[in-house]
Amino acid sequence: MSGVNALRAFVESHARLFVLTGAGCSTASGIPDYRDLDGGWKRPPPVTLPAFLGDDHVRRRYWARSLVGWRRFGHARPNAVHAALAALEHTGRVELLLTQNVDGLHQAAGSREVIDLHGRLDTVRCMACTWRGPREAFQHALVAANPGWADLEASAAPDGDADLDAVAFDTFEVPACPDCGGVLKPDVVFFGENVPRERVEAAMAALARADAMLVVGSSLMVYSGYRFAVAASRLGLPIAAANLGRTRADDLFTLKVEAPLDEALGFMLQA
16 A cells, blocks of 8 residues: 555544644745754754843844745745645544644635644734734834835745845844833744643643544654654554654654655545
C-alpha cells in the first residue's frame, strides 16, 4: 500500500481525529516556514518575548520588518491543504484542529473547530492593559508614522516578517496603545512566552475524546506542539503524520507519509 493510500485508510478508519498542523500547511500560500528537512532552523530563531519587551531597538526592528512583511502576509489565501482539512472536518471526522500557525488560513478555508495554539497575527494587543485591535488598522498607523517605509521591498520571511537586514531602524516610530500608551505586540505567543493555559487544557480535552491523531506539516520541534504527540502516545492513540523531513516525534508515529502535502491530503477533496 502506498503512503497516501495508507494515510487514507488511517483517516477512514478513525471517526474522531485530533489534527495538529504546522507551518508546512501554509508554504504554498506564500508564507515561508522556519525549519529545513532535518528539523533545523533555516534562519535565526524568532524574536523572544524578553528581547521584545526589554529593548526598544528590537521592537522598532520587529515592527519595521512587520510593516513590510504584512503586505504579503495579510493577503495570503488558503491553499489546497487548508481546503482538504476543512473538507475532512465537514465529513464529521475532526474532533479538533489545533494549529501552531498564526495566519488564520484554516478558518478562512472553512474549518470551524480550530484552536490557534500560538494566537493570531491579525490582532494586536497591549501588554499593559486589555486593549486589542485589528492588525490591518495598526498597519495604517505604522505607515502613517513612517511614510518612507511604505514602498520598501524585501523578501518574505516566516509569519509576516521581512528581510530588511541592511536598513537602520533607529528612526522608526512604533505607535503606542491608544488607550494607555503601553507597548503593543501582535497577539501571538513569542519564544519565551507561555501558551495560555486555557488553550492547552481545551486541546488536551479534545485529544482525550479523539481516537487517533493526525499531524500535518509540522516538525514538532517546538515543545508546545510536541507535547500533544507525547500525550497522544501515552493515551495509546495511533498517530499518523504527513510531513516532509524529520520530526521530533518520528518514533511515536504509527504511520508517516513524506510527500507534498497537497498530494498526501488530496483524497480529502474527493467527493
